[in-house]
Amino acid sequence: MAAKLPGLPWGYSLKGLSKRLSERLFISVSAAAAVTCAVIMALLLMQTNRTRVQLQNDGVVEFNFVQQLDHNFDGVSIAALSLVVERAERAQTPQPLTSDSDLVRRFDVLYSSTRLLGDESIGSLMEMPATPATLEAITTFIAENDIKIAPGSVLSDVELREIAAEGQGIAHEVYELGLLMYQRKSQLRDEVSARMNWLSRASWFFGGTFFIAGLTLYMLLTRASRRAGRLFHQAHSSQRQLETALEELTTGDIQRKSQNRFLAAATHDLRQPLQAMQYYIAALEPHIANEKGHEILGKVGRSTEAAQGLLTSLLDISKLDAGVLEPATVSVDLDALLVRLHDDYLAEAQDRGIELSIEATGVVVQTDPQFLERILVNLLSNAINHTEAGSVSIDVDSTRSDSEVSISVKDTGVGIPEHELEAIFNEYYQVPDEGSLSASDGNLRQGMGLGLSIVKRLTRLIQVPLEVSSRIGRGTRFTITLPVAVNAGDAAVPQVTKQAVSGDGLDGLYIMIIDDDPSVRDGVTTLLKQRGCNVLVSSGIEEALDTLVESESMPDLILADYQLLNGATGVEAIERVRDEVNEEVPAIVVTGDTSPDRLREARERGHGLLHKPVGSAALFEVIRNTVHGAPDLDNDTPESLTNGRAATRSV
Amino acid sequence: MYLLWGAAVCEGVDAGNRLRWRIVACASIFALLLVASPTQANSSPTGEVLLVVDGAINPGGAYADSAEDQCKALGFDMAMLKAMPQHEVATTTPWDEGLRRFSGVRISDLFEAVGAESSTFLARGVDDYQAEFSGVDVDKYPVIVALEEDGAPISVRNLGPLRIIFPFDDHPELLTNNNKAIAVWQLIHMTVRK
Incomplete structure (x- = not known):
């Protein structure tokens, strides 16, 4: 197929090249963007996870723990000192502690708040270097004073002051722990904050890359889909061609095709000199003096016209085989067509001494008017040419069916042998007994038998059955069967006569x-x-x-x-x-x-x-x-x- | 003595006047502690007052003719709390080993009894810890003021005697940092917000 296309101009191949280049560019950009996206995504995930773990391990509980512990140690110390002061004010001797006493309550509270010591809820506190020592001091303080500060025990002022001093000391250590923690949390916060900035920027970058990847991918996909569409279309048309080829193979069209190529070439070569010949004949006419010369020139002219007609028939075959003609089915008033055919062929029939009988019937059929006319013209012309005496008629029979009408072209001509009924539709078929008639210039076309092969093609195109029956010496009948128009009201009268060409529409073009x-x-x-x-x-x-x-x-x-x-x-x-x-x-x-x-x-x-x-x-x-x-x-x-x-x- | 840490807010008292506020608060608490009228056995504490509820409350019913009605601060001893509908919550907590069975009064029941105007309150513990209890649907979730742990009263050393317990196990969505902060232990005082 490609070899038959005209050479593409330079610009086309450049376009193709740039298209291919841009496609490669798209693929590279898309791939690069996708890879970048994946890398950034992985980094984002890693960093996010790291932050998540950090925040999880660095809860807020430690703050509360430190604060409460500090407060509770202070509470015990103050309660101990208060007891000393109270005794001094009241000049009392040391009394046994009761369960109601403030010191006991404070110590119980302190005790309860140390129960979480070493628990994971104090989180990052455990990581600090000072923590173990402080924790040990707390444990020691609790263990020692658990016995001393209990209901019933009597504590001296010295002991109370000692407890207060120890409690203050541990409270201070806990306070320092809190300060360390504050600093550490500040650093952590800076770290997380910096990472969040990075994450934010990376997310923007990711978004951008993702957009580019998506866009290029979309463009590639669109292109791919377009190409797929084209390929599908090509595959479809290839399939059609294959089907056609198969059909041609089975129906023998392929042989006709090879003939057709020869025909096309021959027609092409013949047409140019023929045209010239017609000009020369016209130019020659004034130079011929006598009657005989004119007569001969007239015959030459007619021969040339006949040759031209033959070429036109060949052209018709070419076109039909090329499949460039498509039937357009409309309602056709058969009568108008038959009347015109009668008018057109009456003179020719009379010249040959044949009776021409075409009857009007008022039937409207559903078909392509031009194709139908061409079929009837060829059949009629064929009938007239093969009949030496008798009659040629077109019969319309609409009685056999409500939906169909059959049109027969009948002659009383030489007839066709039964074994050749199929062969008559081939190009170049000649009725064997007609040799005597070939001297007439009109039979040049008939000898080629193109009319019937055109009819065969046309009937196949408009999907109309064509039957032929013949008896040697009695005549031949060709019958086509057409569907009756459903809506006969708007029947088209086939326009065969060309519209007279007037200047309208051309002026000023x-x-x-x-x-x-x-x-x-x-x-x-x-x-x-x-x-x-x-x-x-x-x-x-x-x-x-x-x-x-x-x-x-x-x-x-x-x-x-x-x-x-x-x-x-x-x-x-x-x-x-x-x-x-x-x-x-x-x-x-x-x-x-x-x-x-x-x-x-x-x-x-x-x-x-x-x-x-x-x-x-x-x-x-x-x-x-x-x-x-x-x-x-x-x-x-x-x-x-x-x-x-x-x-x-x-x- | 430690009960004095709890503060009672009385209506009609100028909040800015801290001295007077303290006097009224102390008076009310001592009254709660010491005055035990035989005719008001249902509504007044006879034993040690473990919990004081004040703020935007409207005592009525059993507490209607409380001597401290005007002051709108209600004291509860263990007997009064036990007399209310008991609710059991079996759960683990971030501060206790293993599964514990806590039982006590649902906050919604307590607040209904005292005619609380909202479910938001300032909770305060013996150790001076305090937290604003809010953002929890106490009608939907059985959040309790626990009186007992595994069938026994809770000691101070064990974060008692009263303790706010969330049903963390039954409703994992409750285990948030905020709820951990407002699950006040050694609870002694609730001030209902408007």
């Missing part, structure tokens, strides 16, 4: 012509100028771009020959011009090439398509449709089909 053939260029320019168009003429891409810059105007339409000099193509030229003006300017590709791939390419790019030789009417119509938009975007269909019919009739 700015048209850029790119063609390497000067004669074609001049001819088209003259035609368009007559219609009031402004024309920019150039022979190739570079000249077109130069002209564009000089004229400083935006073309309404680009008309480009497909085959330009130096291997450039019209499609490429259109792209370059569009790039230059940065606008999707409507474009028409003119080609003498009927290869399905070319047709498909132009169609896929949305360009209009014209086939050489280009008639002026066709040219104007396609221009008008392309610029102003036509209901039927496939500008190709009416043109060639109609041309095909016209060519047939003119024979």
